Amino acid sequence: MKREEFLECMAWCGTGVVYGLSGAGMVGRALADDAASSMPLPDRTFVQISDTHIGFNGKANQDVIATFSQAIDKINALPKPPEFVIHTGDLTHLSKPDQLDTVKQMLGTIKAGAFYAVPGEHDVINDGGAEFFKTFGHPSGNRWFSFDAAGVHALALSNVVDITKGGILGRDQLEWARTDLAKQRQDTPIVIMAHIPLYAVYPDWGWTTDDQMELMDQLRRFDTVTVLNGHIHQVLSKVDGKITFYTAASTAFPQPKPGTAPHPGPLAVPAGELGKLLGIRTVTVHGGSHTIAVADASLAS
């Protein structure tokens, strides 16, 4: 895709979502929210964090532990602890034992009902993910899994192992997803979580998932599908029918906007700007209406 086409797509695709900067940071919400009046059921929340890269030390951020600590403080300062926290990958920079130990200890200080993680390519770079899945994987030992919490049915997927171009889900995982999704009601809010974007953000940099279309076809019958990804270290959104895609900010360092640099990678920004480009995401599931509101808060807010 050429850059002009990409920008055109982003502009067009953005029409269904209110998204931008506010005094409280980056916020987004589905337009359907406006139709929802006060409902008797309480709102339920969960939090997404991403790309903490413990072990990174470069010009783009010389203290990734400090910025991750700020992100944890923001989660712990929420009015109500989230029902769960999902980390969408690249917990560590190089999957070294001390890095895994540090991030595990820090994650343990988060006040939330449960913690889940999906792997990033940095989490599988040494051993195909063996250590990552042992430390952060699902108790079942499965490398992909689903769960019900916060009023949603969530699929936690792996699309970073044996990648050849963009991300890859693979035959086994797609078949598992088909079986899992077939059991869900059409009006159950579905949340899909994976590290590499599940739509074509910028294929030249590998910012896409090669076999995502088959998964999308399985998702089209649902009333509300929210796809949460990491990997690209910036907040982007796209609407495709009833499926809305959101990529997340990192807690460690930003990356260039798609196609604006010769290659992807850690982006050094002027002092004072870093916190504005890092953040956490709170997802609110409105009781009764089943609508989803996504709010991104920067570490500077």
Add this chain to the structure above:
Amino acid sequence: MRFILAAVVSVALSAMSAHTSVAIKDYAFQKPVITVAAGTTVSWTNRDDDPHTVTADDKSFDSKGLGNGDAWTHTFTKPGKYTYHCSAHPFMKGTIIVTEAAKPQ
């Protein structure tokens, strides 16, 4: 005498394995295609802040994650064409062409 000395030097040289290096920088193998004689040891050094790997497309060799400044070597003993990539950034591609080892004169 002079002839014998030259022969000794020649044998000593052929016994020493050759070395060459490839820098990994700006999300690219800086010498994407190199040709070496069998027995050559190739070393890769990562100069980016992001980790990279040197992974054979057929998985016959794999450096695993190389952080900034990390180096990894591999000795190519058999002639052939070896294509490789970075497992974290598959758009980074490289090729090593290994020719027959130079015969002693």
